[in-house]
Amino acid sequence: MKILVALGGNAILQHKEKGTAEEQLSNVRRACVHLVEIIKDGHQVVITHGNGPQVGDILLKDELAKDTLPPMPLDVCGAESQGMIGYMIQQSMRDELRGRGIHTQVVTILTETLVDPSDPAFSKPTKPIGPFYTAMEATQIRGEKGWHMVNDSGRGYRRAVPSPTPRSFVQGDAIRKLVELNVIVVAAGGGGIPVTLPNGSKGVEAVIDKDLGAAVLANVVDAEILLILTDVEKVFLDYGKLNQRPLDRMTVQECRKFLDEGEFPSGSMGPKIESAVRFLESGGSRALITSLEKAREAIAGRAGTTIVP
Amino acid sequence: MKILVALGGNAILQHKEKGTAEEQLSNVRRACVHLVEIIKDGHQVVITHGNGPQVGDILLKDELAKDTLPPMPLDVCGAESQGMIGYMIQQSMRDELRGRGIHTQVVTILTETLVDPSDPAFSKPTKPIGPFYTAMEATQIRGEKGWHMVNDSGRGYRRAVPSPTPRSFVQGDAIRKLVELNVIVVAAGGGGIPVTLPNGSKGVEAVIDKDLGAAVLANVVDAEILLILTDVEKVFLDYGKLNQRPLDRMTVQECRKFLDEGEFPSGSMGPKIESAVRFLESGGSRALITSLEKAREAIAGRAGTTIVP
Numbered sequence: 380m381k382i383l384v385a386l387g388g389n390a391i392l393q394h395k396e397k398g399t400a401e402e403q404l405s406n407v408r409r410a411c412v413h414l415v416e417i418i419k420d421g422h423q424v425v426i427t428h429g430n431g432p433q434v435g436d437i438l439l440k441d442e443l444a445k446d447t448l449p450p451m452p453l454d455v456c457g458a459e460s461q462g463m464i465g466y467m468i469q470q471s472m473r474d475e476l477r478g479r480g481i482h483t484q485v486v487t488i489l490t491e492t493l494v495d496p497s498d499p500a501f502s503k504p505t506k507p508i509g510p511f512y513t514a515m516e517a518t519q520i521r522g523e524k525g526w527h528m529v530n531d532s533g534r535g536y537r538r539a540v541p542s543p544t545p546r547s548f549v550q551g552d553a554i555r556k557l558v559e560l561n562v563i564v565v566a567a568g569g570g571g572i573p574v575t576l577p578n579g580s581k582g583v584e585a586v587i588d589k590d591l592g593a594a595v596l597a598n599v600v601d602a603e604i605l606l607i608l609t610d611v612e613k614v615f616l617d618y619g620k621l622n623q624r625p626l627d628r629m630t631v632q633e634c635r636k637f638l639d640e641g642e643f644p645s646g647s648m649g650p651k652i653e654s655a656v657r658f659l660e661s662g663g664s665r666a667l668i669t670s671l672e673k674a675r676e677a678i679a680g681r682a683g684t685t686i687v688p
Numbered sequence: 689m690k691i692l693v694a695l696g697g698n699a700i701l702q703h704k705e706k707g708t709a710e711e712q713l714s715n716v717r718r719a720c721v722h723l724v725e726i727i728k729d730g731h732q733v734v735i736t737h738g739n740g741p742q743v744g745d746i747l748l749k750d751e752l753a754k755d756t757l758p759p760m761p762l763d764v765c766g767a768e769s770q771g772m773i774g775y776m777i778q779q780s781m782r783d784e785l786r787g788r789g790i791h792t793q794v795v796t797i798l799t800e801t802l803v804d805p806s807d808p809a810f811s812k813p814t815k816p817i818g819p820f821y822t823a824m825e826a827t828q829i830r831g832e833k834g835w836h837m838v839n840d841s842g843r844g845y846r847r848a849v850p851s852p853t854p855r856s857f858v859q860g861d862a863i864r865k866l867v868e869l870n871v872i873v874v875a876a877g878g879g880g881i882p883v884t885l886p887n888g889s890k891g892v893e894a895v896i897d898k899d900l901g902a903a904v905l906a907n908v909v910d911a912e913i914l915l916i917l918t919d920v921e922k923v924f925l926d927y928g929k930l931n932q933r934p935l936d937r938m939t940v941q942e943c944r945k946f947l948d949e950g951e952f953p954s955g956s957m958g959p960k961i962e963s964a965v966r967f968l969e970s971g972g973s974r975a976l977i978t979s980l981e982k983a984r985e986a987i988a989g990r991a992g993t994t995i996v997p
Contacts, residue, residue, distance in 0.1 A: 397757075397758055398757060398758055399758040400758070400760050400761050400764050436757055437768075439753065439756065439757060440749045440750065440752075440753040440757055441749065443749075443752055443753040443756055443757075444748065444749040444752040444753060447748065447752055448706075448707060448745055448748060448749055448752075449706055449707055449708040449709070451709050451772070452709050454775070455709050455772055455775065455776075458771040458772050458774070458775035458776075459746075459768040459769075459771045459772045460768075460771070461771045461798075462767040462768045462769070462770045462771025462772065462774070462798055463760070463764055463767050463768045463771065465767070465771075465798045466763070466764065466767035466798055466800070466881060466891075467764075467767075469798065469800070469858075469859075470800065470883065470888070470889065470890075470891065473858070473887075473888065473889065474887065474888075474889035477887050477889070484858075484859065484861055484862055486797060486798075486859050486862040487797070487798035488795060488796070488797065488798075489770075489771055489774045489775055489778065489795075489796035489797075489798065491775070491778070491779065549778075549782070549793075550778075550793065550795050552793055552871075553793055553795040553866055553869075553871055556865070556866070556869055557862055557865070557866070560862075560865055562862055572775060574779065578782075578783065578786050579779070579782065580779065580782070580783035580786070581779075582775075582779065
């Protein structure tokens with residue numbers, strides 16, 4: 380089966396880590412071992428990934444170097460992160476595949492994502508990114524750069540940017556063609572670089588939710604399964620409470636109901652469930668939410684949370 | 689005709705500039721106006737580009753931020769620069785094309801370049817990269833990191849890395865396929881990220897000469913013309929001297945003779961001439977060295993320096 384795999388940015392760079400290239404490569408390598416098992420089972424995979432921690436580091440470096448070199452806008456930082464992470468994934472995948480006698484080509488496509496300039500997200504920037512500032516710095520930055528600054532969970536002030544809905548990918552045709560040629564494609568990293576409709580001629584300082592991007596990509600490549608990898612083996616109801624219950628299987632209708640009831644927070648499980656719903660409503664047959672370690676079993680129907688139309 | 693266009697990294701970020709995204713985008717846009725004229729003339733183009741100034745800035749940001757965040761190795765910085773520059777080129781090309789009613793897809797392929805670990809370049813690191821250091825700092829860095837440090841033209845000390853010969857591209861098949869599908873491909877940026885033969889499983893801290901990479905790419909995509917863009921309209925003999933003479937046309941044999949006589953310095957025109965020779969000896973029919981402004985005329989045989997087998 381054709382499977383769209385969405386790797387979390389945290390799977391590549393964990394918060395407790397320093398963020399060296401060695402750490403990230405070793406995490407990527409670990410993920411690739413599991414993905415190659417899936418390929419060995421006879422499946423075709425297309426890969427996308429988050430980029431939150433990596434773009435965070437690029438933004439922080441820009442901030443620390445700002446007296447010497449001009450900082451890059453967020454769309455350019457997103458492009459840099461796609462290069463960095465795509466490189467680590469394609470090299471590690473190739474090496475793991477070769478170790479098992481598979482010589483499929485792995486190719487990263489630098490992906491731009493079309494968003495609607497009239498998306499309501501643009502009037503309400505909600506997604507905190509980059510370094511933390513004091514209240515005084517935040518006020519100054521707001522005045523100088525016009526950035527929208529928010530207090531991020533009491534940890535300090537950060538820039539907040541819009542998170543518009545991904546509509547399609549500018550490079551969608553090329554991605555589809557390569558997948559048809561049996562190339563393992565890495566695409567839409569970090570949800571892709573947002574560019575505005577109608578013609579995608581301008582990058583915008585916004586972030587795309589990588590899980591929503593994954594749903595669009597799954598439809599572009601006509602995947603049968605959308606596999607969203609996260610830290611937990613299953614989706615839970617009442618997560619973190621004494622009465623938390625794991626979910627083996629949900630329908631789109633149940634997902635909608637639980638989303639309406641606020642079961643899944645917007646910062647974590649919410650976008651994953653929305654992504655599954657979006658994929659299934661556009662013709663997908665099965666969405667899976669599980670951990671890297673349980674991915675193979677989940678595909679076989681023996682682990683994770685399965686969501687069906 | 690199918691033309692491989694090699695854009696200089698300096699064409700995107702000039703030394704006198706600060707390096708803002710706006711400057712770079714505006715330079716890229718100016719280049720794309722010329723490239724689209726060539727496409728309007730009925731030619732197919734494949735694009736590669738340098739990345740010297742951009743990787744320099746990424747390395748300098750890493751250095752300035754090193755007390756807070758771990759610097760990335762050179763191969764990862766190269767991957768970042770491919771993302772950054774590829775994004776600017778694909779967006780600008782697309783927009784310029786659309787303005788003229790052409791809707792060809794423009795796609796950047798993150799490219800790894802196979803090099804031979806026994807390449808003699810590895811025992812003789814010659815290419816200075818990144819920030820400048822004092823003699824004392826250079827000694828300390830040499831001890832701490834084992835870097836090869838050189839005095840760069842009396843301007844200070846810099847790290848020197850090997851510049852091995854590019855053999856082929858790991859993503860070559862995918863690049864060729866997309867070109868066959870009439871996609872405008874941006875590939876092998878900065879010569880590509882060097883990875884070692886036999887299986888390309890490890891990135892190396894080295895730089896590939898982007899012009900030599902361009903010659904390999906021209907053969908990969910079966911280009912008829914290799915168009916190397918630089919700051920001057922023609923190649924000169926005795927360049928910079930009172931008796932300097934422009935060259936309209938050279939054969940491979942003449943190129944070899946002039947190279948042997950030391951006419952073309954290794955830091956500037958040398959690799960361009962070598963690249964032309966390599967392309968023509970591998971089956972190419974015509975190499976052109978000229979400026980962006982004269983590119984169209986050069987293709988028509990009315991400007992630049994033409995090199996033939």
